[in-house]
Amino acid sequence: MTEETRPRKKQPRRSRPITPARLVAFEVLMAVDEDDAYANLALPAKIKEFGLTSNDAGLATELTYGTLRMQGFYDTVIANASARDIETIDLVVLNILRLGVHQLLNMRVATHAAVDESVNLAEHMASLGAVGFVNAVLRRTSRHDLEDWQDFVTRDISNAEERLSVLYSHPVWIVRSLKQSLEAEGRGEELEALLAADNVNPRVTLVELPGFVDTNDEVEGEPTPYSPVGMSLNTGGDPTRFARVREGVVRVQDEGSQLAALTLSRGVDSSEHEQWLDMCAGPGGKAALLAAEAEESGAIFIANEVIPARAELVRHALDVLPGVEVITGDGREIGETMPNTFDRILLDAPCTGLGALRRRPEARWRKSPKDVGDLTGLQAELLRSAILALKPGGTLAYVTCSPHLAETRGVVEGALRKYPTVTELDARQAISGVTMSALDLAGDSKSVQLWPHRHGTDAMFIALLTKSE
Numbered sequence: 001m002t003e004e005t006r007p008r009k010k011q012p013r014r015s016r017p018i019t020p021a022r023l024v025a026f027e028v029l030m031a032v033d034e035d036d037a038y039a040n041l042a043l044p045a046k047i048k049e050f051g052l053t054s055n056d057a058g059l060a061t062e063l064t065y066g067t068l069r070m071q072g073f074y075d076t077v078i079a080n081a082s083a084r085d086i087e088t089i090d091l092v093v094l095n096i097l098r099l100g101v102h103q104l105l106n107m108r109v110a111t112h113a114a115v116d117e118s119v120n121l122a123e124h125m126a127s128l129g130a131v132g133f134v135n136a137v138l139r140r141t142s143r144h145d146l147e148d149w150q151d152f153v154t155r156d157i158s159n160a161e162e163r164l165s166v167l168y169s170h171p172v173w174i175v176r177s178l179k180q181s182l183e184a185e186g187r188g189e190e191l192e193a194l195l196a197a198d199n200v201n202p203r204v205t206l207v208e209l210p211g212f213v214d215t216n217d218e219v220e221g222e223p224t225p226y227s228p229v230g231m232s233l234n235t236g237g238d239p240t241r242f243a244r245v246r247e248g249v250v251r252v253q254d255e256g257s258q259l260a261a262l263t264l265s266r267g268v269d270s271s272e273h274e275q276w277l278d279m280c281a282g283p284g285g286k287a288a289l290l291a292a293e294a295e296e297s298g299a300i301f302i303a304n305e306v307i308p309a310r311a312e313l314v315r316h317a318l319d320v321l322p323g324v325e326v327i328t329g330d331g332r333e334i335g336e337t338m339p340n341t342f343d344r345i346l347l348d349a350p351c352t353g354l355g356a357l358r359r360r361p362e363a364r365w366r367k368s369p370k371d372v373g374d375l376t377g378l379q380a381e382l383l384r385s386a387i388l389a390l391k392p393g394g395t396l397a398y399v400t401c402s403p404h405l406a407e408t409r410g411v412v413e414g415a416l417r418k419y420p421t422v423t424e425l426d427a428r429q430a431i432s433g434v435t436m437s438a439l440d441l442a443g444d445s446k447s448v449q450l451w452p453h454r455h456g457t458d459a460m461f462i463a464l465l466t467k468s469e
């Protein structure tokens with residue numbers, strides 16, 4: 001602990017209350033840093049705890065998500081404006097500064113309000129010395145606009161990826177991984193658009209579970225461009241205001257996730273009495289859609305998840321589809337315990353989630369290249385098990401919400417090399433029979449890679465495999 005923060009408790013000199021949205025945002029930032037909290041879970045809980053109005057909730061969300069995403073860039077600005085190493089600034093003060101810089105450079109908050117509110121926050125949360133420090137750093141920051149700061153902090157960086165890493169606030173290893181994935185499609189020039197898309201809130205999309213659609217539905221949305229069961233919410237706000245969402249038959253789900261499930265359920269020919277498996281189902285988003293699809297086509301559907309609490313979430317997600325079996329177990333064992341059993345298997349593998357960075361604002365700062373190595377090992381083991389559990393002639397969808405080549409083509413090609421009975425199906429053809437309009441898919445592989453900047457979806461990867469006798 002440094003001089004600046006010692007008394008993070010009530011201060012006698014406190015002048016006025018902190019605005020609720022700023023207090024909530026600050027508390028979530030601290031929870032993310034100190035308790036490894038996930039902002040997408042911590043924020044709604046805090047909003048509820050503080051009873052924020054919907055306007056304040058919107059402001060708290062923008063403050064929290066915007067600050068977390070741009071943290072890397074803001075830290076560079078703060079280091080320059082304070083002439084201090086970022087590591088030497090206490091976390092409480094640093095988070096107050098990050099929130100202040102976000103308001104100054106990326107929100108339409110008047111300079112005096114951004115500085116005064118931050119100073120006020122420091123008066124409540126930090127020491128007297130810190131108050132002056134916050135005031136000075138933010139005043140220095142406010143002398144230049146965003147563009148000036150972008151030019152200034154990148155003026156000496158000659159390496160293109162390092163420059164983009166600072167400008168778009170992504171760790172450089174992630175910039176390089178995304179670049180490689182785009183280059184593999186011959187679309188390296190889209191890198192900047194992708195990084196920019198990662199820093200924007202995704203639109204809220206809903207899925208209407210097939211078989212439950214009500215034409216008198218009160219949900220105000222418009223059809224998603226690709227998914228035949230998707231809707232984009234016209235207005236923001238909490239989707240649970242709609243009765244159909246509360247009932248669980250309309251759900252929030254990324255359009256890319258819908259397409260991944262539908263490529264398996266609708267993209268290949270079906271036969272009678274099929275058995276389907278979702279091998280890594282938690283928390284159950286795709287399982288709900290697949291279970292509804294299975295019911296429509298008369299197939300038996302089983303969902304599996306290794307973590308008991310997440311298996312519970314799957315059960316809850318399947319509340320509207322009673323009779324679906326949810327098992328709790330290690331997917332790596334299913335191949336041995338249920339060999340040659342399933343006509344269709346979804347392996348939505350645990351992954352780095354580099355394709356969903358816009359949804360998980362802190363995720364980019366928590367991941368490391370080591371995670372890729374650990375996960376590809378697990379992905380390959382799960383894929384081996386799924387191949388064993390697949391009936392000859394059946395279809396296995398290997399899906400990740402990461403576009404990292406090691407997790408996508410790397411795992412698929414590893415399996416194709418290792419198991420001579422396995423061949424890859426044309427997932428592009430399969431998905432083209434599902435989507436409402438043609439997807440712009442680049443490169444010449446058989447798999448599908450969706451992108452936030454190109455398709456407005458998370459960067460889902462979908463490969464289809466089959467095996468012979």
Ligand SMILES: C[S@@+](CC[C@H](N)C(=O)[O-])C[C@H]1O[C@@H](n2cnc3c(N)ncnc32)[C@H](O)[C@@H]1O
Binds near residue numbers: 279306307329
């Ligand atoms: C990408 S998520 C699946 C998301 C899910 N399909 C959905 O749409 O809601 C991967 C899931 O795999 C689970 N998992 C990790 N290792 C597993 C294993 N060995 N066997 C089964 N599930 C596993 C994780 O707990 C996580 O819930």
